[in-house]
Amino acid sequence: MQLRERGYTDPKEALPHGGILFGGKDLKLEPLDSPLIYLDNAATAWPKPESVYRFMIDFYRGTGVNPGRSGFDLALEAGSLLDNLRKRLTRFFGGDEDAPERLCFGYNATDALNLAIPGLLAPGDHVITTNLEHNSVIRPINHLVRDGGVEATFVPFDGAGFVDPGGIAKAIRPNTTLVVVNHGSNVTGTVQPVKEIGAICREKGVTFLVDTAQTAGAIPIDMKEMNIDVLVFTGHKCLMGSMGLGGLSVRKHVEIRQVRSGGTGVRSADPYHLEEYPWRLEYGTPNMVGVAALWAGQDWLESRGLENIHAGEMKLAAKLVDGLRAIPAVRLYCCESLANHLPTITMNLDGFDAADLGTMLDVDHNIATRTGLHCAPLAHGQLGTVAIHGAVRFSIGPFNTEEHIDAAIRGVAEIARWKAGRKVAPNVTAASARLA
Numbered sequence: 001m002q003l004r005e006r007g008y009t010d011p012k013e014a015l016p017h018g019g020i021l022f023g024g025k026d027l028k029l030e031p032l033d034s035p036l037i038y039l040d041n042a043a044t045a046w047p048k049p050e051s052v053y054r055f056m057i058d059f060y061r062g063t064g065v066n067p068g069r070s071g072f073d074l075a076l077e078a079g080s081l082l083d084n085l086r087k088r089l090t091r092f093f094g095g096d097e098d099a100p101e102r103l104c105f106g107y108n109a110t111d112a113l114n115l116a117i118p119g120l121l122a123p124g125d126h127v128i129t130t131n132l133e134h135n136s137v138i139r140p141i142n143h144l145v146r147d148g149g150v151e152a153t154f155v156p157f158d159g160a161g162f163v164d165p166g167g168i169a170k171a172i173r174p175n176t177t178l179v180v181v182n183h184g185s186n187v188t189g190t191v192q193p194v195k196e197i198g199a200i201c202r203e204k205g206v207t208f209l210v211d212t213a214q215t216a217g218a219i220p221i222d223m224k225e226m227n228i229d230v231l232v233f234t235g236h237k238c239l240m241g242s243m244g245l246g247g248l249s250v251r252k253h254v255e256i257r258q259v260r261s262g263g264t265g266v267r268s269a270d271p272y273h274l275e276e277y278p279w280r281l282e283y284g285t286p287n288m289v290g291v292a293a294l295w296a297g298q299d300w301l302e303s304r305g306l307e308n309i310h311a312g313e314m315k316l317a318a319k320l321v322d323g324l325r326a327i328p329a330v331r332l333y334c335c336e337s338l339a340n341h342l343p344t345i346t347m348n349l350d351g352f353d354a355a356d357l358g359t360m361l362d363v364d365h366n367i368a369t370r371t372g373l374h375c376a377p378l379a380h381g382q383l384g385t386v387a388i389h390g391a392v393r394f395s396i397g398p399f400n401t402e403e404h405i406d407a408a409i410r411g412v413a414e415i416a417r418w419k420a421g422r423k424v425a426p427n428v429t430a431a432s433a434r435l436a
């Protein structure tokens with residue numbers, strides 16, 4: 001393994017067996033050609049393109065000073081990457097290009113949602129959201145319902161995993177001020193009709209907030225065309241950036257109340273936090289390593305083309321669905337059709353607890369999936385999977401191959417055969433009879 005090429009560490013620190021020294025401890029790293037089959041890209045895309053790792057390190061080593069705090073050249077250079085990324089992402093999301101300062105950075109989607117939701121709701125307001133949401137939406141809303149005088153309605157999805165725009169329209173009340181919808185579900189993989197929902201919100205004068213944690217960098221998004229007022233993103237998934245940087249893009253006609261305060265490097269004598277964007281929603285030193293990663297991620301996405309990447313992943317998803325469908329005990333959720341779908345396929349094996357299946361795939365087949373409730377308890381509540389501890393989610397990324405999918409299908413088939421065999425195996429039956 002060439003650690004320097006992978007950009008992990010200085011070769012001096014490389015250990016003969018391929019580990020690295022970290023804080024005096026020997027951390028064994030799997031080489032990139034590791035036998036691990038990573039199908040957990042909905043949790044975080046991994047690996048990242050080599051160019052992203054390199055640019056993060058090069059930028060931080062060469063320009064890792066605090067932007068916006070000082071006037072020396074290097075600080076200005078760091079600041080210019082930050083501002084150029086605001087412009088680039090505003091264009092990427094179809095936001096207001098004449099107001100790039102309204103693209104504000106935070107730690108991740110959760111952080112941005114915790115700025116946007118409390119900053120848009122006030123006591124007496126009603127918010128509509130869906131059963132497909134992640135806890136990063138559900139919990140901030142529940143806290144406001146419990147402690148902040150806000151009312152909420154959770155709209156269910158249909159059997160195919162889609163939220164009916166008509167259901168949202170029906171839930172609107174005179175005091176509804178906000179609709180929050182997950183663009184792509186991290187459980188079912190279904191992509192919601194946000195344009196139609198946005199049109200309803202626009203007509204009713206309700207602010208429309210979209211969580212694009214699963215779709216930003218996966219499928220094209222245009223805030224203006226899709227009637228999105230506030231868009232939340234995270235950098236470490238399909239945008240191919242790093243963990244620790246996400247944010248939100250806010251259209252010009254929307255105001256989000258500032259709910260935190262602190263240093264901005266600007267007008268330091270002012271006793272209160274700045275009203276102007278981006279400072280209104282930004283606090284403290286930004287994650288410049290994450291900014292560099294997201295910048296390089298944009299370069300990589302542009303060089304490959306979003307549509308090409310998505311088409312390749314969906315081809316693998318279709319292969320996976322076909323293969324899984326042929327296994328009798330497999331129960332697939334919301335992937336009857338893969339139109340308006342992400343390459344995220346969720347399933348269970350009859351008679352299995354989801355956690356057990358995930359553990360067997362991991363331990364016996366070296367396949368990394370995500371099991372459990374996927375931080376989306378209402379979605380699993382509606383799917384009826386809470387009692388078996390959720391489901392097993394395969395999520396495909398740009399570095400997965402046909403061989404990975406074959407291995408996943410083989411793994412599930414083998415486990416299903418083992419389970420079926422166990423039920424009827426004479427020695428097991430005889431043993432149970434003796435025990436009975």
Ligand SMILES: Cc1ncc(COP(=O)(O)O)c(C=O)c1O
Nearest residue numbers: 108109110134136186211213234
């Ligand atoms: C739909 C959805 N929303 C929000 C989040 C939260 O993203 P982050 O952990 O980057 O804050 C996730 C993460 O998996 C997600 O899938």
